[in-house]
Amino acid sequence: MTRSNVGAVVILAISAVLFTSGVVRKISSPQGQDDARPLIAVIPKGTASMWWEVVRQGAERASHELGYEMIWTGPEQETDREKQIQAVEDSIAKRVVGIVLGPNDAQALVRPVEKIKTLGIPCVIIDSGIDAGPEAYASFAATDNFAGGADGARRLAAAINGRGNVIITKFVQNSASTDARAEGFKQTLAREFPEIKVIAEQFTLGTVEDGRQKTEDLLLRNKGQVDGLFAVNQPVSVGAYKAIQSLGLAGQVKMVGFDSDPVLLEGIERGEVAALIVQNPFEIGYQGVRLVVEAIANRPVPKAYPIPSMIVDRSNLAEMKQKFPAALGL
Known part of the structure; x- marks a missing residue:
């Protein structure tokens, strides 16, 4: 949970650079590193979301720390299952060595995940599960x-x-x-x-x-x-x-x-929102990449990796803003 402190940066605005066909972004290597690093793909439910932007930050941090190049690719809207399936196909075509996937449809993404497994590419599911047995993927990292x-x-x-x-x-x-x-x-x-x-x-x-x-x-x-x-x-x-x-x-x-969202946090301050159940998207992204790297190396990983949620209300709002700004979307 403490890695969310590392991600305490202002979240980038989601703007016109997010094309309606989806987003494909290659995360650049840290200065001085070889560009020919192994490539992994992180495929979110959707890219036009502040929450998933924080997931990206966590995934990017882990990929840099662990020596991997990362592609961030997926549909703009979380309802666009066809574009997410295409993002899986595109990632396979790029010969990635691992895939981290946040399925936006529990049923529609079963076949793509089964294809990933058939090809021998380690896959870690994050945030939301699929209607398939745990043998279909390496690990599942998500909030309970x-x-x-x-x-x-x-x-x-x-x-x-x-x-x-x-x-x-x-x-x-x-x-x-x-x-x-x-x-x-x-x-x-x-x-x-x-x-x-x-x-x-x-x-x-x-x-x-x-x-x-x-x-x-x-x-x-x-x-x-x-x-x-x-x-x-x-x-x-x-x-x-x-x-x-x-x-x-x-x-x-x-x-x-x-x-969380700044609008909802203002609602707590006004007494108009009683509480928020808050996930840690930075940690979800970070652990998704860490687990897939472990799987790529043929090291054992847990089938389920639960990431605790937090409760925010007026009594702890100031403290939570200070301790977990990235998780709150600040």
Whole structure:
């Protein structure tokens, strides 16, 4: 977790350089090193995201420390499974010696991962799983998303005094990581807080704007009945927060989000966001590359490498900003 301190830099703006066809970026070698280093590919769910930019920073740091060249390539939007599959094919064609992959569809990426294994290329899955057995890849490095959803349930339950109605704004379908968060949230409420009911939940297109629209729809359809809201990742959480603001419900409808963003941190400061369950994207990127390098060297790696999440609220916001700025997107 402490490596997130190393990544405490201002996150680069995602701008017009991220072409709609996706991003392919070769990370340059440190000065004085030979350019003919072995090449690995890191393929995120999407490149047009501050969260994945921090993953890139962690992956880049590990590749430099361990003596590898890194290609950062993937679709712009996390919903574009076809472009991510093409990024896998392009990486294979570049004769990479290892692949780190954050699948944006648990089902659609099964065949590409099986192809990687057939070709004898070590592959580490990060962030979100696939619908394949652990024999299909070398290791899986990710937040314990079910446990994170459970933490979200407990924080929201505390905010609404253990009773009431809540809604869930979800990400896109077949995203294993965010589905696990929603499931952990619901199962924990059912088991530990029987007086809290989930009265509505809605998938989105995975963008801030669609998250806002879908959350507004849920709130308007259940007007006057919603006490709390859980949102499952960064763009959806930002969109959901904008929705409760636009409807004049900020502070009235208690909100717990997943992942960090400066907008959401401001919401905590204002008392309009009860808590955030925060991952460590820098560490996810770093460990993904470290594990694939171990696999390339035929050294044993764990099939599962859990990376703890953190909880941010008003009581520890200042401390968390100081200790984990990269994880908070600062």
